Every structure is written in structure tokens, then in C-alpha cells.
Amino acid sequence: MEHTKYLVVGSSHAALEAVTAIRMHDAKGSLTLLTRDPHLPYSPTVLPYVVSGRSSPDGIFLRDEKFFADNRVQLKRGTALKALHVERNAAELADGSEIAYEKILLATGASPAIPPIPGIDTVSYHVLRTLDDATKLNAAIKQSKQAVVLGAGLVGMHAAENLVKVGAGVTVVEMAKQLTDGYFDATAAALIEKAFTDNGATILTGSRVVKLAPSSKGVTLTLENGTTLEADLLLVATGVRPNMAYLNGSGQLVLHDKGILVSDSMQTSVANVWAAGDCAQAKGFFTDSKVMNAILPDATEQGRIAGMAMAGDPGLKTYPGGVPLNTYHFFGRHAISVGSSKVPEGAEVVTRFDEASGRYLKAIFKDGCLLGIYGVNEFFDAGVMCQLILRRIDLSAVKQRFLAEPMKVGREIMSKTWR
Amino acid sequence: MAMFGGAYNTIAFDAAKCDGCGDCMTACATAKTGTVDQSRSRIQIVGSEHDGFELALCRQCGDPKCVTVCPAAALTKNGDSGVIEWNASKCVDCLLCTVGCAYAGIALDAGSGHVAKCDTCDGAPACVPACPHQALTYITTSRIYNEVGDWEDLFAPGLAGCQGCNTELLMRHTLRRVGPETVLATPPGCVPGMGSVGFNGTTGTKVPVFHPLLTNTAAMLAGIKRQYRRVGREVNALAIAGDGGASDVGFQSLSGAAERNEQILFMVVDNEGYMNTGMQRSSCTPYGAWTSTTPIGKGSGGMPSQGKTQDAKNLPLIMVNHRCEYVATASTAYMQDLYDKLDKAIQASKRGFAYLHVYSPCTTGWRFPTDQNMEVARKAVETNFVMLWEYNPKDGLEFTRPVDDPLPVTEYLKAMGRFRHLSPDQISHIQGKVVENLAFVKQMAHRQSA
Known part of the structure; x- marks a missing residue:
């Protein structure tokens, strides 16, 4: 049986950061990277831009073959993990072969969650999580005249914008009362919605599809209120679900809930098994309970911590807890969210909105410290804001100035505090 | 990536x-x-x-x-x-x-x-x-790290210097730069003390090294250089001497070699005392400093003992008055400056006498934590306690790192234990000397370049 000291499963941000972190501390230990994807590593986050044609499918790779050769990493592409046998430290692959490992990182990411709508298995639809999904969707949108996007998260909204731009009629159907729920508040969502409706899209929030059926054009969707929609292109973007089906058999010893449960050093309930990125469920910064925080910056952070822990790097600092961080670019405008969207008891919410310019700012404070900040068309340094939150810096003395000019005051504090 | x-x-x-x-x-x-x-x-x-x-x-x-x-x-x-x-x-x-x-x-x-x-x-x-x-x-400055790192270290690994020793850093850098075509003289002091002349019959260097007397370093090295020249071989003749060996008992030999314009590079590692033998004062020890021969205590005859009672001799300025091919002061806290001067000194030593005076804080003798060497060296320059300049007969004396807004000298003094006992009067004496020395060197720089 093939044997490797470190087995990293997955090939996106968390896995790649782990590889770098392992190699920083252990230049020689055998290292194998296993991915179900046939391509070189890429980011799921870039895929909407492959769909739009802005990014060339061969220009998005985060590493090349040379990187893996230079770092003495054995790269196994197009090979999924089928089962984890923790009792004998072996990974069983889809082709039936096995790799024995000393330490394993599960950075297997997530896959689209397909809602159990009656008839969904009778129609053809798109999802967007892999590069192959993106190239297929890229070809399809050029033909589309009338598209429906299920789900108004960032993936769905990106795709909807692309469809609008190629001239298709687009309807977005979202169960929640607002679009981009969980990322942006109602005011920001309204600004985003207006940008879409101004460009000809139809947004149906608070709406549920109850039936799907094939039709001559493609798909007929029946909504809860009885109306029907026709679509020649259907994109299902109703969220993602961690990939962890390989935790069957003795893999069940790796405890999991919504995702794989990990400690502050990304270690699972099995001592030589780590998990990071979109498949991991780790401590939240604002709560002691373990949460899913499936965002790119967190994946890199978790991957780096996992890699350092696996290699025994004494420089390891434990995970401070996930802080939600999102940026969203739409029709030439941008929205940024940093921190908690929940308003705990005793917290203060300050908003500022200039209707003429469409600039919107919202900040949440508690005991003088920033908990969250959101902006539409109001640029501030999200990385600096995140530090203000993580370091629990008391902003009481500068609060009014901070709200007026968050970018400027954030930079002043940065330059005096953690420069 | x-x-x-x-x-x-x-x-x-x-x-x-x-x-x-x-x-x-x-x-x-x-x-x-x-x-x-x-x-x-x-x-x-x-x-x-x-x-x-x-x-x-x-x-x-x-x-x-x-x-x-x-x-x-x-x-x-x-x-x-x-x-x-x-x-x-x-x-x-x-x-x-x-x-x-x-x-x-x-x-x-x-x-x-x-x-x-x-x-x-x-x-x-x-x-x-x-x-x-x-x-x-x-x-x-990245050049130093990238290029110098590739040059051969011509000292043996594992020299027996004190922890945090500045001199080891200085001698390794210097010998790397001067290169393997070098004959090295290291008179008694910390440099042979930590192993340049070796142990048990092997040298601590990968170049020929000898151990002259304190009194005859420059004379012996000049003779060796002349012999190499006579047989037609180009070598760098380098002395790495302490301030004691240069400014006190070795001075007549040094002055004579400079006067004869011998083609050698004489580097003085100025740690302001005889640190290798137990921290006795030298003529380069500054006023007020504790050494084992200028102790702190009750004193005798009703005269309390409060460190050295005389000011330091300014040896590099004396060397300027020999009109050497090149004279400069340097500090390991300013490596780019040190390397520039080393390059010029090596070139000058092919024409005549080159003298490089490096201020070198001593963690053991000056009483400061072993990780603070660069900080102490930098504070010496930032307070104008020492000044970085260079001289050649054509261009005269010029400051290479003028300090426009010097820190008070107390910032330097309080960084180490040998000045801990100073009275306000002693401190104001030292501050006064800093001002006086600066004015003196400035005047010299002005006169030479005029």
C-alpha cells in the first residue's frame, strides 16, 4: 500500500495553505495531495467570473505543476476520497486503492445543496461549484432567453447578473424575505435588489418553488402562490453542504454535525485527523459554539493552522474564531460586510444612508468595541476592520469620526496599533 | 508562488x-x-x-x-x-x-x-x-544579505565569544568581504581570545593568521605585506585589533605604519576597554564609565570613585592627522554604511594605509542584555555619542550619517549598566563633550572640504 506522512484531501484554499504551512516546517516529510477535481487547483469563488467570461478557464489556477514538484508534493487529481478508515490510518479512494497516512487533513469543501422540490429529478438544471459546472453554465447562458435562478445568495446573484448582461430575462426566486440574506441587511439588500430590477431582472423574495416539471422550453416552475414560470435555463444556487460522505464506517469516529467538528487547532475528534475550510465546523468569534463559516478568508486561516499543527510547528497560534467577511461586487458597485450581523443585547446600531449617492454604512458596537460593519458603495479596509473586531479595540473616543470616515480612522488606528 | x-x-x-x-x-x-x-x-x-x-x-x-x-x-x-x-x-x-x-x-x-x-x-x-x-x-541593504550570504565565511564555526558579541559579527562580515586572499593579524584581545588564532594547533580562520604582540602589530603586518609584494603576490594585509592594542601600547607601531603609508588595512574594534582580560580601562574608555580599574565605590582620601575620570582619546581623528589614504568610523548598526566603507578601505589599502574604526558595544563589559547590541550601537549614533564619517586626502572629512535631531545622551547612557552610577554633573559633562566633539568634527569637515 502507498504510504505518506501527510495526506491532504482537497485542492482549494484551505488545502493549499496547509501544504505551504507543512512545508514551512517540514521540508522533507512525504506529502500527498488528493483531489476529486481533474483540474489544477482553483477557487470556487472565481467561478462566477468564468461563467461571465471575464476569467479565462485556463488563467484561474492557483498553483501549477511546478509548485507541487518544487515542494515535493505528490498531486493526485481526479481521485475522490471514498472512505476513511481511521482504525488503520488508511484512505480508500474511489478506484478502490488505498493510501496509508500518518496525518490527514480533510479539506474537501462543499457541494451544492439540492432542495427536495417535487419534480427536481425530472428536469435538467445547472449548479455552480466546480470549473466544469462553470464552463457548462458559460456556454448555456449565451443561449438563454429566459432564465430562473433559485436562491439569492452570492452565487445566485452573480449568475443572475451575468445572465442580465448577456440579455436574458432573469427571475431570481428566494425563500427568504430579502436577497443575500445572512450577508447583508435589509437596507443593503434593497440597494442590491434595485440595481438588479433597474437592469431588468425580476426578484421574487419570500417565494418558494413547489413543483418542477419539464416543458418544451425547458422547465416549468410552479410557485407557492400558484403562478408558474417558464425557464430555458435553471440554476440551483440554494446553498452548499459540506462534503463528508466518506465519513462512513470507522470514519464515523470523526465527529461531525453540520460540518466536521474541529478544535482551535483544526484537529478533529480523531487525533491524527484534521479538517479545514468549507467542510469544517469550528468555533465562531462571536459565540463559543461551533459554526459553519464557509468563506474564503477563513478557509485560508484554517488551512494554515491545520498545516502548522500537523507539522508540529511551535509558532502555531490557535484559531481566534471565525468572523464572517464578505465582499460583493454588482453592476459596478460594491458591498462589504465584516463581522457579526446579529445585534446582541445592549449593542448599539448606527446607520448612515445617502440616497442620492447610494452610499450606505451600518456599524454595530458593544461596550465601545466594533462587532460588525457593513457598507454599500462605501469603501473601507475590511482587513483593518476585522482587526479592530478581533483585537476588541475600544473605539468610544473616536466613534463619531469613525462613523464619518471609517477608512481614514481605521487606518489611523492600524498605524498606531499593529503596524 | x-x-x-x-x-x-x-x-x-x-x-x-x-x-x-x-x-x-x-x-x-x-x-x-x-x-x-x-x-x-x-x-x-x-x-x-x-x-x-x-x-x-x-x-x-x-x-x-x-x-x-x-x-x-x-x-x-x-x-x-x-x-x-x-x-x-x-x-x-x-x-x-x-x-x-x-x-x-x-x-x-x-x-x-x-x-x-x-x-x-x-x-x-x-x-x-x-x-x-x-x-x-x-x-x-538587502544586497548585504543576498550577496554576502553567498560569500564564504572565513572564520571557523563555533568561536568562543560571549553571547551577543558584536565583534564576532564584525569579524565574520569583514573577512567575508575581504576574501580568501588575505593575511590576518590579530593582536592580543577579544579577537584571538575567542579563537581566531585557534586551539590545539589549528587556526580559527581559513586564511593565514598570526598573533603579533600588542606593541608591534602594524609593524609586523607591514613587513609581511612587503615580503608578499617582493615575491609578486597580491594579498590583502588586514589587522583586526582592539582599541587597547591600537590606542595605548600599540600606538607607536600604528602611527609609524601610517606615516610610512604602508599598504595595509588596520581595523580597530573599539569596545572601549580591555574586555578580553577583564574589562580594564583603556584610553578609548569614555568619561564616567565603570571598568574593573575605574570602579565605583567610596574611593580613598575622601575622594569617591565614580568611574573613569578622563575623557576618551579620539583615535580616528588622530589617524586623520596622519593624512592616511582612507580613515573612517563605522558601526554594525549601520551595515550598509559599514560595507560602503569597507569597500573603500580595501581599495585604499592597495595604495597605502587605510584605517577603519568600528564602535563595537560589549555586552559583557558594558553591562547590557545580550540581545541589545544593535540597539546600543544605534543609540550611540542617534545621540551623536559617536559619529559616522569618512576621510580621504582629496575630499577631506565628510559625515556619512549625519544626525540632524540627536537624542539626549541619556538615551544612550541608560541603555547599559556601566553608566548606572552617573551623577547629574557627570551626565552633563558627557552631554557637553558630545556637543564639543560634534562641533570639532563639524569644523574639521568644513575646513577640509572648503
Whole structure:
């Protein structure tokens, strides 16, 4: 049986950061990277831009073959993990072969969650999580005249914008009362919605599809209120679900809930098994309970911590807890969210909105410290804001100035505090 | 992604010199956007007159978070220049890089709709010459790390110096630079004491080394150099001597060799005393300093003993008065300056006598923590307690690192234990001497260059 000291499963941000972190501390230990994807590593986050044609499918790779050769990493592409046998430290692959490992990182990411709508298995639809999904969707949108996007998260909204731009009629159907729920508040969502409706899209929030059926054009969707929609292109973007089906058999010893449960050093309930990125469920910064925080910056952070822990790097600092961080670019405008969207008891919410310019700012404070900040068309340094939150810096003395000019005051504090 | 390991040039900011005029931002905006809109500058001065000015600028991190969070492979660290490069054709304007950076080093440029960051203008940053107060400098010291690191270390590993010894650093750097075609003289002192002349019949160097007397170092080395020249072989004749061996009992030999313009390079490691034999005072020990022969105590005859009662001899100025081919003072806290001078001294020693005086703090003899050597060396310069200058007969004496706004000398004195006992009168004496010495050297610099 093939044997490797470190087995990293997955090939996106968390896995790649782990590889770098392992190699920083252990230049020689055998290292194998296993991915179900046939391509070189890429980011799921870039895929909407492959769909739009802005990014060339061969220009998005985060590493090349040379990187893996230079770092003495054995790269196994197009090979999924089928089962984890923790009792004998072996990974069983889809082709039936096995790799024995000393330490394993599960950075297997997530896959689209397909809602159990009656008839969904009778129609053809798109999802967007892999590069192959993106190239297929890229070809399809050029033909589309009338598209429906299920789900108004960032993936769905990106795709909807692309469809609008190629001239298709687009309807977005979202169960929640607002679009981009969980990322942006109602005011920001309204600004985003207006940008879409101004460009000809139809947004149906608070709406549920109850039936799907094939039709001559493609798909007929029946909504809860009885109306029907026709679509020649259907994109299902109703969220993602961690990939962890390989935790069957003795893999069940790796405890999991919504995702794989990990400690502050990304270690699972099995001592030589780590998990990071979109498949991991780790401590939240604002709560002691373990949460899913499936965002790119967190994946890199978790991957780096996992890699350092696996290699025994004494420089390891434990995970401070996930802080939600999102940026969203739409029709030439941008929205940024940093921190908690929940308003705990005793917290203060300050908003500022200039209707003429469409600039919107919202900040949440508690005991003088920033908990969250959101902006539409109001640029501030999200990385600096995140530090203000993580370091629990008391902003009481500068609060009014901070709200007026968050970018400027954030930079002043940065330059005096953690420069 | 490149594998990192080299050192890079960098833009440095001295907050104390910045008055917030914004000229750097105008220069950057002009160079990068063709406008004078300071909000579009990639270097951002923040803060106020009241709180002091500071900087938001890409630090060209060695472990760049902006690169790791970019989903589009649009940011890469250039392994050769160290600059984090932005690829416009790959960028998707997602702004995630601004989430990754905790230093506001990459931000949205509203004018272009894309992110923008400092690229150091390909090694000639427009902001640096635009600063009217020299608050911005482009530091190119990385050359020392990258090039010198590849040169052969001509001292044996495992020299027996004290922990945190500055002299070991100095001699390893010097010998690397001077190279293998060298004959080395190391008179009694810390340099042979820690092993240059070796143990048990093997030398501590990979070049010929000898151990002259304190009194005859320059004379012996001059003789050896002459013999090599007579047989037609080009070698560097290098002495690394202590201040005791040079300024006290070795002085007549040193002065004689300088007067005869012998083709040698004489380096003095000035740790201001006989540190190797137990920290006795030398003529280079400064006023007020504790040594084992200028102790602190009740004294005798009603005269309390409060450290050395005389001022230090200024040996490098005496050497200037020999009109040597080259004379300079240096400090390991200013490596670029030291290397520039070493290069010039080696060249000068091919024509005649070259003298390099290096101020070298001694953790054991001066009583400061072993990790503070560079800090003490730097404070000596920042307070003008020592001055960095160079001299040659053609150009005269010039300061190489003038200190415009010196710190009070107490900042230097309090960094070590040998001055702990000083009375206010003694401190004001030392501060007075600093002012006097500066005026004296300035006058000399003025006269020589006039």
C-alpha cells in the first residue's frame, strides 16, 4: 500500500495553505495531495467570473505543476476520497486503492445543496461549484432567453447578473424575505435588489418553488402562490453542504454535525485527523459554539493552522474564531460586510444612508468595541476592520469620526496599533 | 508562488521627520494615475499634527495574505524583487484582497474601479525623492544579505565569544568581504581570545593568521605585506585589533605604519576597554564609565570613585592627522554604511594605509542584555555619542550619517549598566563633550572640504 506522512484531501484554499504551512516546517516529510477535481487547483469563488467570461478557464489556477514538484508534493487529481478508515490510518479512494497516512487533513469543501422540490429529478438544471459546472453554465447562458435562478445568495446573484448582461430575462426566486440574506441587511439588500430590477431582472423574495416539471422550453416552475414560470435555463444556487460522505464506517469516529467538528487547532475528534475550510465546523468569534463559516478568508486561516499543527510547528497560534467577511461586487458597485450581523443585547446600531449617492454604512458596537460593519458603495479596509473586531479595540473616543470616515480612522488606528 | 528566502529592497518611513505635507501622495498619484488626486495615491499618510503622522502602504509581506485570499490568481509575490504584483487581466474586482490585508496596503481606487497597491515603481519609487524631509527612504541593504550570504565565511564555526558579541559579527562580515586572499593579524584581545588564532594547533580562520604582540602589530603586518609584494603576490594585509592594542601600547607601531603609508588595512574594534582580560580601562574608555580599574565605590582620601575620570582619546581623528589614504568610523548598526566603507578601505589599502574604526558595544563589559547590541550601537549614533564619517586626502572629512535631531545622551547612557552610577554633573559633562566633539568634527569637515 502507498504510504505518506501527510495526506491532504482537497485542492482549494484551505488545502493549499496547509501544504505551504507543512512545508514551512517540514521540508522533507512525504506529502500527498488528493483531489476529486481533474483540474489544477482553483477557487470556487472565481467561478462566477468564468461563467461571465471575464476569467479565462485556463488563467484561474492557483498553483501549477511546478509548485507541487518544487515542494515535493505528490498531486493526485481526479481521485475522490471514498472512505476513511481511521482504525488503520488508511484512505480508500474511489478506484478502490488505498493510501496509508500518518496525518490527514480533510479539506474537501462543499457541494451544492439540492432542495427536495417535487419534480427536481425530472428536469435538467445547472449548479455552480466546480470549473466544469462553470464552463457548462458559460456556454448555456449565451443561449438563454429566459432564465430562473433559485436562491439569492452570492452565487445566485452573480449568475443572475451575468445572465442580465448577456440579455436574458432573469427571475431570481428566494425563500427568504430579502436577497443575500445572512450577508447583508435589509437596507443593503434593497440597494442590491434595485440595481438588479433597474437592469431588468425580476426578484421574487419570500417565494418558494413547489413543483418542477419539464416543458418544451425547458422547465416549468410552479410557485407557492400558484403562478408558474417558464425557464430555458435553471440554476440551483440554494446553498452548499459540506462534503463528508466518506465519513462512513470507522470514519464515523470523526465527529461531525453540520460540518466536521474541529478544535482551535483544526484537529478533529480523531487525533491524527484534521479538517479545514468549507467542510469544517469550528468555533465562531462571536459565540463559543461551533459554526459553519464557509468563506474564503477563513478557509485560508484554517488551512494554515491545520498545516502548522500537523507539522508540529511551535509558532502555531490557535484559531481566534471565525468572523464572517464578505465582499460583493454588482453592476459596478460594491458591498462589504465584516463581522457579526446579529445585534446582541445592549449593542448599539448606527446607520448612515445617502440616497442620492447610494452610499450606505451600518456599524454595530458593544461596550465601545466594533462587532460588525457593513457598507454599500462605501469603501473601507475590511482587513483593518476585522482587526479592530478581533483585537476588541475600544473605539468610544473616536466613534463619531469613525462613523464619518471609517477608512481614514481605521487606518489611523492600524498605524498606531499593529503596524 | 516563489519560495522566499532572499531579502528585498524596501521603502522605509521615519515618522519623526514627516510633517504631513502630502507631497509623496501627490507624486504617487501623478506617477500612477496621471492626476494629483491624493486619494488615489498608493501611499497614504494618515494621522495628524497632534497625534503624529503614520503610513498606510503595502508592506510587500513575505507571507502575503492578499495573495492567499485572491480567488483569481491575480496577485503574486515576485521572488526576485519581493514586490507583490497585481495582474489586471486576471483580477475580477472582488475586493477579497482588501479583506486579507490587515495594513490597508491594497485598497479600492475609486478612480479606476480596481484595487491598487504599491509596486515600488520598479525599484525607483516616485514618493521617495518627492519627500522634502527625507522621511521616506528606499533601503537597498538587502544586497548585504543576498550577496554576502553567498560569500564564504572565513572564520571557523563555533568561536568562543560571549553571547551577543558584536565583534564576532564584525569579524565574520569583514573577512567575508575581504576574501580568501588575505593575511590576518590579530593582536592580543577579544579577537584571538575567542579563537581566531585557534586551539590545539589549528587556526580559527581559513586564511593565514598570526598573533603579533600588542606593541608591534602594524609593524609586523607591514613587513609581511612587503615580503608578499617582493615575491609578486597580491594579498590583502588586514589587522583586526582592539582599541587597547591600537590606542595605548600599540600606538607607536600604528602611527609609524601610517606615516610610512604602508599598504595595509588596520581595523580597530573599539569596545572601549580591555574586555578580553577583564574589562580594564583603556584610553578609548569614555568619561564616567565603570571598568574593573575605574570602579565605583567610596574611593580613598575622601575622594569617591565614580568611574573613569578622563575623557576618551579620539583615535580616528588622530589617524586623520596622519593624512592616511582612507580613515573612517563605522558601526554594525549601520551595515550598509559599514560595507560602503569597507569597500573603500580595501581599495585604499592597495595604495597605502587605510584605517577603519568600528564602535563595537560589549555586552559583557558594558553591562547590557545580550540581545541589545544593535540597539546600543544605534543609540550611540542617534545621540551623536559617536559619529559616522569618512576621510580621504582629496575630499577631506565628510559625515556619512549625519544626525540632524540627536537624542539626549541619556538615551544612550541608560541603555547599559556601566553608566548606572552617573551623577547629574557627570551626565552633563558627557552631554557637553558630545556637543564639543560634534562641533570639532563639524569644523574639521568644513575646513577640509572648503
